Amino acid sequence: MSPKAPVLDVELLGTLIRTIAHDPELARHLRHLLEDVRVATNEAPGETFEITGGRAQGDWVLSHNERGILQAPSRASLVEGFFSALNELVLDEFSGVAIHAGVVARGRRAIAIPGRSGAGKSTLAAACVAAGFAYVSDEALCLDRDTADVIPYPRPLMLSVASARVLGIGEHSSNPHPGKFALTPADLGGRTNSLPLHLGDVVLATRGKALSLEPEPPAELIPELLERCFAGRDSRAASFELIARAAEGSRGWRLDYIDAIDAAALLRRTLQLSPPAS
Amino acid sequence: MLQILERRVVAAPGALAREIDGNFTIYDKQNDSVMVLNDTASAIWRLCDGRAGSAIAEELTSRFGGTPSEIERDVASVLEQLIQRGLLVDPDPS
Numbered sequence: 001m002s003p004k005a006p007v008l009d010v011e012l013l014g015t016l017i018r019t020i021a022h023d024p025e026l027a028r029h030l031r032h033l034l035e036d037v038r039v040a041t042n043e044a045p046g047e048t049f050e051i052t053g054g055r056a057q058g059d060w061v062l063s064h065n066e067r068g069i070l071q072a073p074s075r076a077s078l079v080e081g082f083f084s085a086l087n088e089l090v091l092d093e094f095s096g097v098a099i100h101a102g103v104v105a106r107g108r109r110a111i112a113i114p115g116r117s118g119a120g121k122s123t124l125a126a127a128c129v130a131a132g133f134a135y136v137s138d139e140a141l142c143l144d145r146d147t148a149d150v151i152p153y154p155r156p157l158m159l160s161v162a163s164a165r166v167l168g169i170g171e172h173s174s175n176p177h178p179g180k181f182a183l184t185p186a187d188l189g190g191r192t193n194s195l196p197l198h199l200g201d202v203v204l205a206t207r208g209k210a211l212s213l214e215p216e217p218p219a220e221l222i223p224e225l226l227e228r229c230f231a232g233r234d235s236r237a238a239s240f241e242l243i244a245r246a247a248e249g250s251r252g253w254r255l256d257y258i259d260a261i262d263a264a265a266l267l268r269r270t271l272q273l274s275p276p277a278s
Numbered sequence: 279m280l281q282i283l284e285r286r287v288v289a290a291p292g293a294l295a296r297e298i299d300g301n302f303t304i305y306d307k308q309n310d311s312v313m314v315l316n317d318t319a320s321a322i323w324r325l326c327d328g329r330a331g332s333a334i335a336e337e338l339t340s341r342f343g344g345t346p347s348e349i350e351r352d353v354a355s356v357l358e359q360l361i362q363r364g365l366l367v368d369p370d371p372s
Contacts, residue, residue, distance in 0.1 A: 219301035223312040226305075237294055240305040240312070244296035 009045060010037045012090045013142060013153055018045040019082075023054035026075060030082075033156040033182050036192040047089060051078065064089070080179045083158060087139060091230075094142060096151065097239045100228040101141035103150065104133035105193040106271055109200025110150040112141040113255075114228045120207050120260065123163040126183070127264035129190035130167065136193050141225075148246040149196040156182035166260055199246040201253060201271060205263070209256035213266050216252035282354050283331035287366040295323065304365055313363065319356045328369040331357050 006027035008019045016039070021027040031038070050066070053059040060078040062070040062085065069085060072078035091098050101114040102125030111133065115121035122138040129135045137153040144151050158180040159167070169183075185192050202221045203213075225243045226236070253270075257263035289295060292307035302315040302323050315323055321342075325334045335353040339346050360366040 217299065217301060217314075219298045219303045219314045222296070222298070222303040222305075223314065226312055236310055237305060237307050240294060241296070244298060244303060248298055 006031070008034060009039050009041050010034045011039045011041075012037055012086070012155060013094045013151060015047065015090050015093045016041060016043060016045040017086065017089070018048045019051070020048065021051045023051070023075075026051060026054060026078075029075075029079070033079075033184055035184065035186075036154050036194065049082065049085070051082065053078075076181060077179065079182060080158070083156060083182055087155060090153070090155075091140060096145040097143045097229060097242050098140040098153075099143070099225050099243070100139070100230055101225075102128075102138050103136035103141050103153075104128040105136050105197055106133055106200070108195070108197055110136055110141070110197040111201040111203060111267070111271065112150075112199060112225075113203045113205050114141065114224055115205060116228065120163075120205070122157055122159055123166055123260045124205060124257075124263060126157050126159060126163065126167055126188055127260035128267060129157070129185045130188045130261075131264040131268045132190070133264075133268070134191055134193035135185035136197065140230075141199075143199075143242050143246050144196065145242065147196070148199075148242055150199055150246070151196055152192070152194055154185070154192045154194070156184055157188075158182055163260075168261075199250045201251045202247065203253045203255050203267065205255040205257065207257060209258070211258065211262050211266060212256045213270050214254050216254045218247055218250055218252045221247050221250070221252045280350060280354050282357050282361070283335060283350060285357070285361075286328055286330045286369055287326045287357060287361070288328050288369045289323075289326060290365055290367045293365045306363065306365060308364060313365065318352055319360075322353055322356045323360070326360075326366055 005020045005022045008031055010017050021030055048065055050063045052061050060072040061068055062082055070081040072081055099114060100116055101112045102121035103110055103112050104125055113121050113124055125138045135154055138157045140153050142151045142153045160180050204224055222244055226240055229239050255263060294305040295302050302320045304313045322334055325337055331353055335350045339349050
């Protein structure tokens with residue numbers, strides 16, 4: 001490793017990770033994307049990613065703990081692969097229960113939008129952030145095993161070019177990279193919530209139907225959340241118990257929508273979020 | 279179907295029940311499945327403490343009123359479904 005290589009330490013879901021990017025432009029970009037989870041530490045992180053290459057086309061290499069895990073043809077592709085590897089590592093290390101969901105916050109209440117990959121939860125979460133909700137995660141609703149609190153997992157938002165078009169993010173809507181690209185809540189005019197939350201609302205969203213938001217009995221949320229539970233060292237029964245505990249006192253909603261921006265505006269009105277200060 | 283009212287029932291050992299906002303959600307460890315009970319089924323589940331189905335029907339009639347025969351039919355229908363799914367069992371299997 002070059003002695004001058006920029007080092008970036010971050011903490012996500014309690015895992016401390018060091019990233020060393022030798023390309024200065026890429027280092028700046030990652031620093032921007034990970035600003036909300038950056039930490040200053042004297043502790044040696046147990047996990048280290050190192051990114052080399054960038055001098056010639058197609059020579060980007062991503063290593064994890066000194067083992068090469070990805071060779072990428074472009075910086076955009078490398079960044080997508082890096083966040084994918086980071087995601088896998090962090091969720092694998094998480095000691096609580098994680099459920100596929102976009103999550104935003106209103107005060108100390110988390111609003112979870114469970115959904116599978118590709119169901120549009122990142123786009124909806126991004127639209128909610130642009131509408132004034134605080135960002136918690138576009139990937140997972142993470143529940144603390146002991147308290148059932150929602151632990152923020154604010155990795156950068158990962159959006160497709162199609163999502164950028166939906167959200168009207170001009171500079172990215174013509175992005176030549178065919179995969180996903182990363183954005184911060186600040187890039188959308190929003191902010192990140194870094195504090196533990198309680199599960200306030202669960203929104204079961206379906207894309208493709210006329211806009212509506214109807215209350216759903218909280219008990220109906222449990223099967224939906226358990227079905228989308230994808231990480232947890234505990235048994236399914238323990239995950240059920242934790243999810244049920246988190247859902248106590250929360251409200252359920254069934255959202256039908258076509259346009260993510262309209263859906264976010266309806267959620268803001270219905271969940272009584274004050275409009276963002278102008 | 280009403281014969282089922284003679285059976286005494288309790289929650290099966292593999293049935294984890296949690297009450298949220300008045301309704302029970304039950305996780306079946308055996309089959310890794312979840313069942314959400316409606317108001318009527320939740321009221322019945324709450325009384326499945328080893329008493330017979332007929333005693334559950336009597337208790338619900340005295341609490342909520344209504345026609346005993348209709349309540350007996352409702353209780354029998356719910357018990358049948360829950361027993362079939364293995365969520366309720368006899369407290370003293372012989």
